[in-house]
Amino acid sequence: MSDARTVLVTGGNRGIGRKIAEEFLASGYKVAVTSRNGEAPEGAMAVAADVTDPASMDAAFTAIEAELGPVEIIVANAGITKDNLLMRMSDEEFDAVVNTNLGGAFRTVKRGITNMIRAKWGRIVLISSVSGMYGVAGQANYSSSKAALVGMARSISRELGGRGITANVVAPGFINTEMTAELPEKQQKEYLSAIPAKRFAEPEEVAKVVRWVASDEAAYITGAVIPVDGGLGMGH
Numbered sequence: 052m053s054d055a056r057t058v059l060v061t062g063g064n065r066g067i068g069r070k071i072a073e074e075f076l077a078s079g080y081k082v083a084v085t086s087r088n089g090e091a092p093e094g095a096m097a098v099a100a101d102v103t104d105p106a107s108m109d110a111a112f113t114a115i116e117a118e119l120g121p122v123e124i125i126v127a128n129a130g131i132t133k134d135n136l137l138m139r140m141s142d143e144e145f146d147a148v149v150n151t152n153l154g155g156a157f158r159t160v161k162r163g164i165t166n167m168i169r170a171k172w173g174r175i176v177l178i179s180s181v182s183g184m185y186g187v188a189g190q191a192n193y194s195s196s197k198a199a200l201v202g203m204a205r206s207i208s209r210e211l212g213g214r215g216i217t218a219n220v221v222a223p224g225f226i227n228t229e230m231t232a233e234l235p236e237k238q239q240k241e242y243l244s245a246i247p248a249k250r251f252a253e254p255e256e257v258a259k260v261v262r263w264v265a266s267d268e269a270a271y272i273t274g275a276v277i278p279v280d281g282g283l284g285m286g287h
């Protein structure tokens with residue numbers, strides 16, 4: 052595509068974010084990927100940036116704009132877990148997860164919207180989790196941060212919906228990544244029995260939904276929560 056749109060995927064060096072970046076690349080988009088270690092799939096512009104640091108995100112945007120042009124699609128995907136039962140959860144464990152998952156999305160989107168407003172076109176996709184709506188024991192920090200992304204997307208939709216900008220949440224369930232591989236086998240079996248689709252998903256199944264919700268075809272979808280969870284979170 053000569054008039055290919057520019058996409059930024061935060062946390063795109065591995066896992067779901069990497070698949071999202073690869074999906075956009077395969078569809079002909081110009082793709083920039085940020086992560087703390089600065090790696091990226093082949094064909095993407097790699098930028099080392101920490102979503103908890105506004106100066107580093109600002110520098111990343113400036114570098115991407117210089118090389119690929121204004122960012123038109125933001126996929127706020129960078130995220131961490133620090134699970135613990137509430138009684139044992141430290142302030143550090145709570146703050147680190149909220150600051151990365153929620154604060155990181157805020158900083159990324161805040162830096163990116165000026166160009167979208169100017170262009171009267173933009174797509175913001177926040178990667179949440181079924182955990183945010185469903186609740187998971189041991190994830191008071193993570194679930195809170197992921198649920199809050201729904202409020203963020205809906206507020207952005209009300210602020211910027213009239214300017215050709217959409218803001219949506221994609222909420223994956225259990226996806227085959229490093230994050231889920233670390234779960235004990237007993238826990239994996241319990242989750243599998245609760246998932247109507249009776250399987251975990253592959254990261255590409257999330258990536259294709261993200262690519263579509265960022266397309267022109269999805270112009271009238273905003274403030275939505277799109278589950279990719281095999282039915283696990285139905286009704287939540």
Ligand code: NDP
Nearest residue numbers: 062066067086087088101102128129130180223226228230
């Ligand atoms: P991974 O742990 O494989 O990848 C997380 C990504 O986030 C990495 O690229 C990491 O890069 C980046 N990241 C973490 N902290 C920061 C930071 N401070 N600044 C910049 N980048 C950062 O996770 P997944 O691929 O599994 O998850 C991706 C997203 O999907 C997350 O938001 C997660 O919560 C969500 N999700 C995952 C599910 C799953 O089953 N795996 C289910 C539901 C939601 P680096 O460490 O190099 O900085």
